[in-house]
Amino acid sequence: MASGAGPLVPAPSEARDGGAAGALDYHVKYTQADRVLSVELALAAGLGGRLEVDRAGASWVRGVAWSRGGGAFSPAKKDGATFVTGCGPAPCVVRYTYRLGEAAKAIDDVDTASDEREVVEAPPSTWLLVPSDAPQSTRARFHVETEPGVSFATGVYRSVSDPSAWEISLDDLQTSPYTVFGPLRRLDVTTPRAGLEVVVAPGALAASDAELRAWIENAARSVVGYFDGFPTPSALLVLLPGRGPWVGGGRSLAGGGATVLLRLGDTAKKHHLDEDWVLVHEMVHLGFPSVARKHTWAEEGLATYVEPIARVRAGLMSEADAWASLVQGLPNGLPKQGDKGLDRTPTWGRTYWGGALFYLLADVEIRRASQNARGLEHALRGILRAGGNNASRWPLTEALDVGDRACGVRVLRPLHARMGEAPMPVDLPALQRSLGVRVEPSGIRLDDRAELAHVRRAIMRGAP
Numbered sequence: 001m002a003s004g005a006g007p008l009v010p011a012p013s014e015a016r017d018g019g020a021a022g023a024l025d026y027h028v029k030y031t032q033a034d035r036v037l038s039v040e041l042a043l044a045a046g047l048g049g050r051l052e053v054d055r056a057g058a059s060w061v062r063g064v065a066w067s068r069g070g071g072a073f074s075p076a077k078k079d080g081a082t083f084v085t086g087c088g089p090a091p092c093v094v095r096y097t098y099r100l101g102e103a104a105k106a107i108d109d110v111d112t113a114s115d116e117r118e119v120v121e122a123p124p125s126t127w128l129l130v131p132s133d134a135p136q137s138t139r140a141r142f143h144v145e146t147e148p149g150v151s152f153a154t155g156v157y158r159s160v161s162d163p164s165a166w167e168i169s170l171d172d173l174q175t176s177p178y179t180v181f182g183p184l185r186r187l188d189v190t191t192p193r194a195g196l197e198v199v200v201a202p203g204a205l206a207a208s209d210a211e212l213r214a215w216i217e218n219a220a221r222s223v224v225g226y227f228d229g230f231p232t233p234s235a236l237l238v239l240l241p242g243r244g245p246w247v248g249g250g251r252s253l254a255g256g257g258a259t260v261l262l263r264l265g266d267t268a269k270k271h272h273l274d275e276d277w278v279l280v281h282e283m284v285h286l287g288f289p290s291v292a293r294k295h296t297w298a299e300e301g302l303a304t305y306v307e308p309i310a311r312v313r314a315g316l317m318s319e320a321d322a323w324a325s326l327v328q329g330l331p332n333g334l335p336k337q338g339d340k341g342l343d344r345t346p347t348w349g350r351t352y353w354g355g356a357l358f359y360l361l362a363d364v365e366i367r368r369a370s371q372n373a374r375g376l377e378h379a380l381r382g383i384l385r386a387g388g389n390n391a392s393r394w395p396l397t398e399a400l401d402v403g404d405r406a407c408g409v410r411v412l413r414p415l416h417a418r419m420g421e422a423p424m425p426v427d428l429p430a431l432q433r434s435l436g437v438r439v440e441p442s443g444i445r446l447d448d449r450a451e452l453a454h455v456r457r458a459i460m461r462g463a464p
């Protein structure tokens with residue numbers, strides 16, 4: 001059974017845990033002129049004695065006041081980075097403002113707050129004041145109001161109980177997806193089986209909307225084809241116009257939702273978009289759980305390895321070109337003198353290409369062990385069916401075990417045992433020869449008489 005008939009993506013996390021919906025209910029107003037958020041937070045009884053935001057953003061919270069049981073508002077006392085209120089014994093309302101524009105200028109880091117000309121980017125962890133002592137499963141629901149001509153867009157999942165709002169657990173809030181406020185333009189795209197929202201920040205672009213649409217739709221189609229569905233129930237793509245002809249600065253952030261953020265050069269033309277790999281790379285990231293920092297190679301290596309294969313399967317790249325990029329890149333992933341295993345050598349080469357080598361070896365071995373009936377994509381689809389997309393945090397070993405079970409062969413976990421702690425030498429030329437990938441002066445030639453030529457074809461085509 002290559003592809004599950006049921007939905008690939010798990011249900012949004014709303015119903016997953018015991019946190020009471022509506023325990024924290026925010027109404028947020030954004031005004032563009034001063035780039036300030038005015039927030040009213042309704043708290044259930046038992047919550048809110050002490051409130052805090054992400055430490056890096058704490059300096060821009062102003063005027064925190066609280067009212068218990070409908071009484072008059074009293075100012076909260078500031079104690080370091082937290083605000084002390086009389087909330088707790090009864091339901092409470094807290095008001096505050098957040099100087100988002102000033103925070104963005106000062107912090108200038110997309111993971112916390114960044115100033116993108118007329119647009120401000122800041123995940124909700126920066127501007128939602130939350131109770132310090134609330135259980136991590138507590139759910140925060142927020143409505144956002146903007147003026148005409150001004151938009152709000154976030155990768156946070158919509159609330160199931162109130163689709164006009166967004167909802168996230170406090171646990172996921174720490175890595176909440178990129179979020180933007182400002183005069184954004186929405187670009188309607190047609191992406192079957194992928195709930196993708198696209199917003200574009202102000203700025204001149206050489207590429208037409210039709211060219212942007214084709215580029216985004218092709219990328220989504222590649223990822224849907226490889227994973228047999230889009231990895232997350234919904235996702236936001238934010239395009240920030242920049243300088244030059246390139247697509248770059250790609251990042252994804254996905255706790256309790258998913259956003260891909262890209263900088264798109266103002267002179268990028270259709271052929272630059274046709275050659276772009278960054279958007280597919282970022283979307284592939286959404287298809288694997290977030291793992292511990294020492295396993296970053298498992299996330300970056302996957303995106304590096306799967307991106308060209310997904311594009312080949314969607315007809316956007318030739319098999320020879322995909323192998324050429326792998327042949328060129330993979331030597332960067334081999335252990336150098338003094339390197340340790342992948343879990344202990346966080347260099348660029350070992351993270352991106354050492355990780356890619358791990359997945360190539362795994363893909364070949366899964367296909368050999370299953371008589372070419374299964375491949376890496378079946379392991380990844382199994383992990384996704386178990387809820388392991390980028391919006392959730394998993395131990396790496398759990399993801400690898402689930403992947404092995406989905407394929408019915410033990411490959412991923414034993415390979416990690418060999419490559420994680422200690423450096424494992426790999427004879428890349430011999431591996432390429434056995435797959436029938438020949439490097440000739442004129443370029444790559446694919447040899448169908450090679451021992452594992454059937455495996456090579458299955459890797460790129462998805463079927464023997």
Ligand SMILES: [Zn+2]
Binds near residue numbers: 282299303
């Ligand atoms: Zn990446």
